[in-house]
Amino acid sequence: MSLREKKKIETKNKIFEVSGRLFKEKGFENTTVDEITKEAGIAKGTFFNYFSTKEALLLYFGEKKEELVYDLIENETMKNIPTKEKIKNILICLADSCEKDKELTKLLILEHTKCMQHSCLGPDECKNSLYRLNKLVCASLKEGVGNKDVKSSIDVKMVADIITGIHLYSLIVWLKSDGEISFSNSISEKIDMLFEGIGN
Amino acid sequence: MSLREKKKIETKNKIFEVSGRLFKEKGFENTTVDEITKEAGIAKGTFFNYFSTKEALLLYFGEKKEELVYDLIENETMKNIPTKEKIKNILICLADSCEKDKELTKLLILEHTKCMQHSCLGPDECKNSLYRLNKLVCASLKEGVGNKDVKSSIDVKMVADIITGIHLYSLIVWLKSDGEISFSNSISEKIDMLFEGIGN
DNA sequence: GGTCAAATATGACTAGAGTCATAGTTTGGC
DNA sequence: GCCAAACTATGACTCTAGTCATATTTGACC
Numbered sequence: 001m002s003l004r005e006k007k008k009i010e011t012k013n014k015i016f017e018v019s020g021r022l023f024k025e026k027g028f029e030n031t032t033v034d035e036i037t038k039e040a041g042i043a044k045g046t047f048f049n050y051f052s053t054k055e056a057l058l059l060y061f062g063e064k065k066e067e068l069v070y071d072l073i074e075n076e077t078m079k080n081i082p083t084k085e086k087i088k089n090i091l092i093c094l095a096d097s098c099e100k101d102k103e104l105t106k107l108l109i110l111e112h113t114k115c116m117q118h119s120c121l122g123p124d125e126c127k128n129s130l131y132r133l134n135k136l137v138c139a140s141l142k143e144g145v146g147n148k149d150v151k152s153s154i155d156v157k158m159v160a161d162i163i164t165g166i167h168l169y170s171l172i173v174w175l176k177s178d179g180e181i182s183f184s185n186s187i188s189e190k191i192d193m194l195f196e197g198i199g200n
Numbered sequence: 201m202s203l204r205e206k207k208k209i210e211t212k213n214k215i216f217e218v219s220g221r222l223f224k225e226k227g228f229e230n231t232t233v234d235e236i237t238k239e240a241g242i243a244k245g246t247f248f249n250y251f252s253t254k255e256a257l258l259l260y261f262g263e264k265k266e267e268l269v270y271d272l273i274e275n276e277t278m279k280n281i282p283t284k285e286k287i288k289n290i291l292i293c294l295a296d297s298c299e300k301d302k303e304l305t306k307l308l309i310l311e312h313t314k315c316m317q318h319s320c321l322g323p324d325e326c327k328n329s330l331y332r333l334n335k336l337v338c339a340s341l342k343e344g345v346g347n348k349d350v351k352s353s354i355d356v357k358m359v360a361d362i363i364t365g366i367h368l369y370s371l372i373v374w375l376k377s378d379g380e381i382s383f384s385n386s387i388s389e390k391i392d393m394l395f396e397g398i399g400n
Numbered sequence: 401g402g403t404c405a406a407a408t409a410t411g412a413c414t415a416g417a418g419t420c421a422t423a424g425t426t427t428g429g430c
Numbered sequence: 431g432c433c434a435a436a437c438t439a440t441g442a443c444t445c446t447a448g449t450c451a452t453a454t455t456t457g458a459c460c
Contacts (some may be wrong), residue, residue, distance in 0.1 A: 004407070004456055011409095032446060043410040048448065084399060106317055113313050115377050117306055130372075155389070156399050161373060162366050162390050168367030169330075175317050189355070190362050197285060197397020198354050202425055203439070211438095232416060243440040248418065 012050050014040045016064075019057055028058065028107055055111055062108045063127050069097040070132060077136060083144030088191050090136055091167055093186035094129075098171060106175050109168075134164045161192075166190050212239045212250050216264075219257055228258065230308055255311055261306045263327050269297040270332060277336060283344030290336055290368055294329075295384035298371060306375050309368075315334050334364045359394075369396050 018040045022031040033054055037044045051057040076089045098105040112128050138160040144150035150159075167187065174183040219241045222231040233254055237244045251257040276289045298305040312328050338360035344350035350359075367387065375382040 002457075007456090008408085009354060033448085044447090045411065045449080048408055049408065051215055052448090054447070060213060108457075109317075110310065110314060113372065114310060116372050117309075129367075148400055150398055151400055154393060158386070158390060159393060159398055161369055162362075162393065165365035165367070165369030166362050167365070167367050168372075169206075169361055171315050172313065172330075172368075178343055186361075187360070190358060193354060194363065194394060195397055197398030197399075198350055199358055199395035199397075200351055202427075207426095208438085233418085234416075244417090245419080245441065246439050249438065252418090254417070 011040075011042060011046065014042070015047060015050055015057070016060070020061070023061075027103070057106055059111055059115075059127075061104060062129065064109070065097065065101070065104065066127070066129055066132075069093060074137060077140060083140055083147060083193060084148035084195050086140050086144075087137060087163065088188050090133070090140065091163075091187045091191065092134060092184045094167065095171075095187055098174075099183055102175065105171070109171060109175070130164055130168060133167060134160050137163045146183075161196065163191070166194070211240075211246065212240060214242070215247060215250055215257070216260065220261070223261075227303070256282075258307055259311055259315070259327075261304060262311070262329065265297065265301070265304065266329055266332070269293060273336060277340060283340055283347060283349035284391060284395050286340050286344075287337055287363065288362070288388050290333070291363075291387045291391065292332060292384045294367065295387055298374075299383055302375065302379075309371060309375070330364055330368060333358050333367060337363045344380065358399070363391070363396065366394070 003120050015036060019031065019036045022035060022039065033047055034044060037047050040047075051060065073090050073093045076087065076093060079086065080091075081089075095174075107131070112130055115128050116130060140157055141150055141154075141156045141159055145154070145156065170183060170187050170190065174181060174186070205215065215236060219231065219236045222235060222239065225231075226296075233247050234244060237247050240247075251260065273290050273293045276293060279286065279289075281289075308329070312330055315328050316330060338356055341350055341356045341359055345352050345354070345356065369388065370383060370387050374386070375379060
């Protein structure tokens, strides 16, 4: 690895490390790019060579966090268990990860919503958590149709959208709550309802 | 009405009218508060006497728009029709309204998401569209349980959250699309699925 | 180890949201 | 009509994200 590459990685990590500390100390909004760069010992302009906006740094935090979760989830989808359980497990993994850092989750959900709207990236390289979840659920459902776990009459994509929506809104409700409700529990029950149906 | 009150209303309307025009012409982001105040013939500081932030003005646009929709929806909930149809109609009303001004909807959904998280207002006076939808659906479901349209075993609040989530995510997907899909159609089918259940 | 092009760093600068001390207006009581 | 208090308008000012022309560093080649 060239000196140049090494320095680049070093600087990016420095920004990441410093900003992580500052965000924890005083929150994202109350931390200025100036502070980050001063603490990191770089010029302000340099920051924007690494992250196009302050929000891009936030998304980077999200990516780092989600790398781990999606590894776990990927494993989950390998298991040979009933489709309903599989989907529940996926959602619970994600919920657990959200529960680990409520503040970050709060900030990221806004960025993800913004990003989804602007179709920030093409369908494939998009790291957006909602998008990834949707694709995974879609795949599990397809498998479920094959297994006869799931009605063959359903439109798989549509159901994946329903489930993603359940995740998203439950997340919002949970974020608003003062920690008295468990995100992962509430979502699990909702999936049961969807599988059983609510009509008489 | 006192002179003072009259002037206040006049100024607020002037801001509303001018900014509405400018937003349509050049978009929300590309319109500055300076421009709005210049066109409205007021000082910059005055703007912030009426709207605490530029985003608050956006929410005001939302309120004005939603006043109309929720009147329609309120009528819908009066009708004596099967619960499933009633909920579909509510969602379709809302979807139609969103379809009328995609740009505004795009901007509002972010504000609403932000607002929900910060529990901007107490549950009752909160004008947030998601919140209002949730309450209306909840009421319809309760009625549905009474009518035996809906299984009595369900947790009404939870199902209302599912439906709100379906609305929210469908909205996001529709906003991202280039107008080839109909928001109201897609949502209608999803409600059918929820009522029937997807499991075998 | 000198030279040049490409990559990277720099910080003064711009732009726009939001603040606040001050100035001006309206009102109700006398 | 006059006055004080309450309310409202004003615009110079602050604060911060993001830009960009310029300076510095690196790597490849001779």
